[in-house]
Amino acid sequence: MSKAERLGFSKARLERIDRFLQDKYVGPGRMPHAQFLLARGGEIVHQSVLGMQDPERSVPLAENSVYRIYSMTKPVTSVALMTLVEEGLIALDDPVSRHIPEWKDLAVFSAGTGPYLTTPPARPMQVVDLLRHTSGLTYGFQNRTNIDAAYRKLKLENMHGEHDLEAMIQMLAKLPLEFSPGEAWNYSVSTDVVGYLVQKIAGKPLDQVFQERIFDPLKMVDTGFRVRDDQKSRFAACYDAAPGGKMKLQDDPQTSPYLAPPALLSGGGGLVGTAADYMRFANMLLNRGELDGARILAPKTVDLMASNHLPGGADLTEMSRSLFSESTNAGVGFGLGFAVVFDPPQTLIPCSLGEFYWGGAASTAFWVDPMEDVTAVFMTQLLPSSTYPIRRELRTLVYSALMETNG
Known part of the structure; x- marks a missing residue:
């Protein structure tokens, strides 16, 4: 019996994954490379390592290639905050202004390009609003509103610019919110603010907190802010999608700003790392907070994070004002740091009740399926993540190969 069969998968069907990635994406030059790690019960059942880590220099991809994981940083930051929640140092229903006094008088945008017409929020922003993106904050790259434009003008999301987390918080204090906290879901710099709270409450820089509370215990030896x-x-080249299924080099690994420490320790998108490291993080979540004897969070804390926290039990299609989405969102809510499936048929793809996931701007992705004991990590470097439906395709391929199910 093969390892795949022992773990409940069809070996022949798993082999479709490599052919699919090679024939549709890597071979035709739509993606520079693709790495996919699939595990069940924490045991690797399949790995794909395809294409060139650095196509310009003909360097092949390796199992330990290093990637920009962008928004896959968000679950790490959220876990770090929850370790502080467990210690009683901060609570999910705390007003954010208790920890950021400069935000006490944040108002909601009505009109204008600065000075702005504003109205008071219906209620104060809470810590939970930051974790679930119902804070009223936004992202400049959405190119949708006057507030988005103000973020772009201030270069709020520029990790390798001049300002640090403290300066970002001060700049945000001078801008209105998009909406009253809890009223809608909008993908935003909220998790960067979570990172600020983590380092303020822990009394240490964010990178040091990550190292001590997550990376060292989990033996994530290749993950960091530089x-x-x-x-x-081992650092992979990053590409922009270009017309006609082509690619254009976006960040050369030999001259990348990631080779130096960033000014802004972005809890929303600043980490680089390997597929193997992120798989250890995903397996810790699968095991409800523990991996190889290292306990990061209590089981009930992970359960809380992996529950839908959108007001009224809504899904993202009902709550989202964001033009940006990691996937279609029917049947999907949002927990404390990642999306959560609560109505599988609505998603129109094979998945499980309680599955949670997220991805990054360069088309990276991960998911954790507690029902089937499955974890998966996909790495590539192609901006933007909306270019191809690779995340949905990988789920279909994986669950089409799963023969022994638990649900």
């Missing part, structure tokens, strides 16, 4: 000198030869 590419170390010893990682430079």
